[in-house]
Amino acid sequence: MSTSTKPPATEKPGLLYESSAKIQSRRAQGRYARLRVLAMLLLLGFYYLAPWIQIGDTPLVWLDLPHRRFHVFTLTLAPQDLIFLTWLLLIAALTLFFFTTLGGRLWCGYACPQTVWTEAFIWMEHLAEGDRYARIKLDRAPWGAEKILRRGAKHLLWAGFALFTGLSFVAYFVPARELFPEFFALQLSGWPLFWTLFYGFATWGNAGVMREQVCKYMCPYARFQSAMFDKDTLVISYDQKRGEPRKSVAKLGGLPAGDCVDCSLCVQVCPTGIDIRKGLQYECIACAACVDACNSVMDSVHKPRGLIRYTSAHEEAGQKFRLLRPRVIGYGLIWAALCVGFVVAILLRTPVQFDVIRDRHSLYRELDDGAIENLYTLKVSNETSAAHRFKLSVSSPDGRRFLAVPDSLLVGRGEAQALTVSVRSQASDDEHEEEGLHGIHSLKFSLVAEDDPKLQRERSASFIAGEAHD
Structure with missing residues (x-):
C-alpha cells in the first residue's frame, strides 16, 4: 500500500522593503482646487518676482553675504x-502651531x-x-516614438522650470539683473553656478520625481502634528454613518445603500494616494x-x-x-504679542550701529600743551539706503571739556567703518581743575547725522588721565 504525501505549503516571504506604486x-x-491654484500663483509669483523688484537701486529682497548686509523690503539688517x-523664526513657529490647532494641516x-x-x-x-488615464496608459505602453516624445517634453519642461527656480533662488544673494545676463552669456561660474544647478x-527631484514620498517619509511635520490637534481641530473626514454601506457592498448584501457610490474618485485625486474613507x-x-471630487x-x-x-x-x-x-x-x-513686539522693535530701531572700543595698548599720553590724550576705535555701521556724514562729540558728566x-x-550706504579717534582733554588755566583731571573719568560719545538728526547713537567709555592723587 503506497501513500502519497503533498509537499508542505510554502508561504510567500515578506519583504523588508517594497517600493510603492x-x-x-x-x-x-472645485472651490478648494481654485484656492490651491490661487495660493500657488501668489507664492510662486512672489518668489520669482521679488528679486527683480527694486526700491531705489536695491532689490526688494537681497541677502548681500559679501558685505554682510541683508536688505528686506525697506530694512537693511546687519549680522548684529x-x-x-x-x-521671525519664533513668529513662524507660533503661526504654524496656531493655525494647525485651528485648521489642521493648512x-x-x-x-x-x-x-x-x-x-x-x-x-x-x-x-x-495628458490626464490621469492617458498617463497610466503611457506608463504601461512600450517605449516608442510617442512615449519618448511625451516623456522628453515633460522632462524638458521640468528641467527648464527647475533651472529657473535655481536661478531665482541664487538671485536672492546675487542681484538678478547681474545673474541672469551672466548665465545666458555662459559667463556664470563658481558658487553661483553650483548653487543654481544644486x-x-x-526642485526637479523633489517636485517631479519623489513628490508624495517627501511628505510621507522625509517631512517630520506629519509625525508631530497630532501634538497640536485637539477634538475641535478641523480635519478632513468621511461621514461613515451617511456613506455606508457603499453602493457596491449594498448590492452584494441586498442592503439599502448609503450615499457613497464607491466611485473611488476621492482616491484618484489624492496626491498621496490614500483612501480618506x-x-x-x-x-x-x-x-x-477629495472634498471637491466627492462634492461633484x-x-x-x-x-x-x-x-x-x-x-x-x-x-x-x-x-x-x-x-x-x-x-x-x-x-x-503669544503669537499676537510676538507680532506686535516685532513691529514696535522695527519702528524704534535706529539703522545706525555705533560702538566704542578703548585702545588698551596705550593707556594715556601727555601732550606738549599739557592736554592728556586717549585713543579709541569707533565702529560705525550705516544700515540706511543713503550715505551720511556723522558729527562726533564727546562730553563728560562732570562738565570737563x-x-x-x-x-x-x-x-556710505550699507557700509561699516572702523576709525581711530583721539580724545584730548582741553587745557585749562585753572590749576585746581588740572589737578582734578587725574584718575578715571566717564565719557559719553555722541554720533549724529548732519543731514538727519534722528539718526543718532550714544555710547559710554572711560577716559584715563593717570593715577588719582590723594
Whole structure:
C-alpha cells in the first residue's frame, strides 16, 4: 500500500522593503482646487518676482553675504541684528502651531513649498502627457516614438522650470539683473553656478520625481502634528454613518445603500494616494482634493454635499464645535504679542550701529600743551539706503571739556567703518581743575547725522588721565 504525501505549503516571504506604486493623481475641480491654484500663483509669483523688484537701486529682497548686509523690503539688517531673525523664526513657529490647532494641516495643503512646486510640476505633466488615464496608459505602453516624445517634453519642461527656480533662488544673494545676463552669456561660474544647478536639481527631484514620498517619509511635520490637534481641530473626514454601506457592498448584501457610490474618485485625486474613507491618516496633507471630487459626485447623483468635508471630532460626535478654547487662546495671545513686539522693535530701531572700543595698548599720553590724550576705535555701521556724514562729540558728566579728532566721518550706504579717534582733554588755566583731571573719568560719545538728526547713537567709555592723587 503506497501513500502519497503533498509537499508542505510554502508561504510567500515578506519583504523588508517594497517600493510603492507610482501615483498618477487626477485633477480635481472645485472651490478648494481654485484656492490651491490661487495660493500657488501668489507664492510662486512672489518668489520669482521679488528679486527683480527694486526700491531705489536695491532689490526688494537681497541677502548681500559679501558685505554682510541683508536688505528686506525697506530694512537693511546687519549680522548684529540676528535677534530679528530669531524673532521671525519664533513668529513662524507660533503661526504654524496656531493655525494647525485651528485648521489642521493648512500649511501642508496650501502653502508648503513641496505642495506648491508639486502642483506646478503636475500641471506641466498633465500638459505633456495628458490626464490621469492617458498617463497610466503611457506608463504601461512600450517605449516608442510617442512615449519618448511625451516623456522628453515633460522632462524638458521640468528641467527648464527647475533651472529657473535655481536661478531665482541664487538671485536672492546675487542681484538678478547681474545673474541672469551672466548665465545666458555662459559667463556664470563658481558658487553661483553650483548653487543654481544644486537647487534646480533638488526642485526637479523633489517636485517631479519623489513628490508624495517627501511628505510621507522625509517631512517630520506629519509625525508631530497630532501634538497640536485637539477634538475641535478641523480635519478632513468621511461621514461613515451617511456613506455606508457603499453602493457596491449594498448590492452584494441586498442592503439599502448609503450615499457613497464607491466611485473611488476621492482616491484618484489624492496626491498621496490614500483612501480618506479609511479614516484620518498621517499621509493626508489636507489639500481637500477629495472634498471637491466627492462634492461633484454628490451633485451628479442629487445628494447633499459634505459626505467628505472639513469637520472636527466633536462635530462628528454630535457636539458643538468650539472655535475659542484654551490652547487656541494661548497660542493666539503669544503669537499676537510676538507680532506686535516685532513691529514696535522695527519702528524704534535706529539703522545706525555705533560702538566704542578703548585702545588698551596705550593707556594715556601727555601732550606738549599739557592736554592728556586717549585713543579709541569707533565702529560705525550705516544700515540706511543713503550715505551720511556723522558729527562726533564727546562730553563728560562732570562738565570737563574734551575734543575728538577727527570729529566727523562719512559712511556710505550699507557700509561699516572702523576709525581711530583721539580724545584730548582741553587745557585749562585753572590749576585746581588740572589737578582734578587725574584718575578715571566717564565719557559719553555722541554720533549724529548732519543731514538727519534722528539718526543718532550714544555710547559710554572711560577716559584715563593717570593715577588719582590723594
